[in-house]
Amino acid sequence: MKNSNHTPAIGLDVGTSRIVAAMRNSDDFQYKSQLNAFVTVPWSKMTEASLKREGVPFVVHAGSGGDKSIIVPGNESSRFADLLQTESRRPMNRGILNPSEPENAAMLKQLIDNLTEGERRNGLPVFYSVPAAPLGAEENLTYHDATIAQILRELNCEPTPINEGLAVVFSELEETNYSGIGISFGGGLVNVCLSYLAVPVLSFSVAKAGDYIDSSASSITGELSTRIRMAKEESFYINGHFTDKLHQVLNVYYDEMIRSVVNGLKEAFANSRNIPKMGKPIPMVLSGGSAMPKGFRDRFEKLLTESEFPLPLSEIRMATSPLNSTAKGALVAALAEL
Numbered sequence: 001m002k003n004s005n006h007t008p009a010i011g012l013d014v015g016t017s018r019i020v021a022a023m024r025n026s027d028d029f030q031y032k033s034q035l036n037a038f039v040t041v042p043w044s045k046m047t048e049a050s051l052k053r054e055g056v057p058f059v060v061h062a063g064s065g066g067d068k069s070i071i072v073p074g075n076e077s078s079r080f081a082d083l084l085q086t087e088s089r090r091p092m093n094r095g096i097l098n099p100s101e102p103e104n105a106a107m108l109k110q111l112i113d114n115l116t117e118g119e120r121r122n123g124l125p126v127f128y129s130v131p132a133a134p135l136g137a138e139e140n141l142t143y144h145d146a147t148i149a150q151i152l153r154e155l156n157c158e159p160t161p162i163n164e165g166l167a168v169v170f171s172e173l174e175e176t177n178y179s180g181i182g183i184s185f186g187g188g189l190v191n192v193c194l195s196y197l198a199v200p201v202l203s204f205s206v207a208k209a210g211d212y213i214d215s216s217a218s219s220i221t222g223e224l225s226t227r228i229r230m231a232k233e234e235s236f237y238i239n240g241h242f243t244d245k246l247h248q249v250l251n252v253y254y255d256e257m258i259r260s261v262v263n264g265l266k267e268a269f270a271n272s273r274n275i276p277k278m279g280k281p282i283p284m285v286l287s288g289g290s291a292m293p294k295g296f297r298d299r300f301e302k303l304l305t306e307s308e309f310p311l312p313l314s315e316i317r318m319a320t321s322p323l324n325s326t327a328k329g330a331l332v333a334a335l336a337e338l
């Protein structure tokens with residue numbers, strides 16, 4: 001199996017903003033990703049022909065009334081949305097699929113199909129990430145979880161769910177035997193998990209993440225969220241001198257996201273009789289796209305320290321590859337079961 005050209009399992013990060021597949025081919029980890037988004041425009045011969053000439057992948061969808069539309073899914077949707085000055089649509093919101101829009105599941109299936117194309121899918125084990133419930137609430141993840149599992153079975157894969165924060169621990173904390181805190185700062189959610197010897201002891205999510213930052217900034221500056229997001233990903237960094245309004249606004253909402261996670265951590269660990277006595281300080285690892293801006297780790301550490309977080313930490317560090325850790329951890333979990 002070791003040197004086969006086909007991965008023995010897949011780790012799938014089903015995120016609000018991006019779907020990432022991790023594969024192991026010839027002992028190397030490899031990643032593919034797609035934006036979890038699409039753009040729909042009314043069909044016309046002209047549009048179809050132009051998209052073909054531009055090499056933009058699309059699907060023609062026939063509606064119930066016979067009217068056709070063109071759907072541009074995944075990575076190309078962002079550029080396309082920007083060209084058309086329109087917002088792209090998203091199959092998921094705040095970490096889960098929206099049950100009231102069944103076509104979202106079809107969109108998701110197409111993206112997962114694309115990401116796993118070329119693999120020998122016949123019964124292939126796929127560990128897919130699921131979010132934790134918000135702190136103090138019992139979110140109903142059943143529909144979301146069951147739908148992803150069904151999509152994977154339809155694609156001839158064998159699905160197993162894994163908590164997203166735990167996946168971060170599996171990806172980054174082999175050296176402590178998977179004891180530590182993994183945090184994934186994503187698009188829809190921030191997911192937190194305390195793991196002790198690979199057992200998830202406590203996990204929760206916070207619904208203020210990248211999308212919240214984009215939409216809040218958008219409502220202040222009046223620019224489309226898609227635009228804000230592109231600017232944020234290209235050139236934003238934490239603090240420094242504010243060169244423009246957008247930079248200043250983004251900093252405000254970044255702080256708000258970090259503070260709500262810090263408050264969540266404090267709350268979760270303050271009244272938890274279930275936390276085992278670790279014996280020694282444990283590491284905390286930060287990952288996810290929203291943790292990417294320069295200065296993020298320092299800002300997070302500062303605000304966490306100010307909050308007098310009760311658990312002794314050995315370090316707070318960035319994940320090796322923040323955009324891939326959830327998928328990698330899911331793959332590590334899947335490979336351990338083979």
Ligand SMILES: Nc1ncnc2c1ncn2[C@@H]1O[C@H](COP(=O)(O)OP(=O)(O)O)[C@@H](O)[C@H]1O
Pocket residue numbers: 013014015016017018019185186187188189209210211229232233234236287288289290291292293322323
């Ligand atoms: N270089 C970057 N700088 C700042 N934010 C980024 C960067 N890259 C991605 N993001 C943001 O990270 C979020 C997506 O992160 P990701 O971990 O893929 O989330 P999810 O798993 O929820 O889809 C989005 O809000 C995106 O705008």
Ligand SMILES: [Mg+2]
Pocket residue numbers: 013014015016018186326
């Ligand atoms: Mg993710």
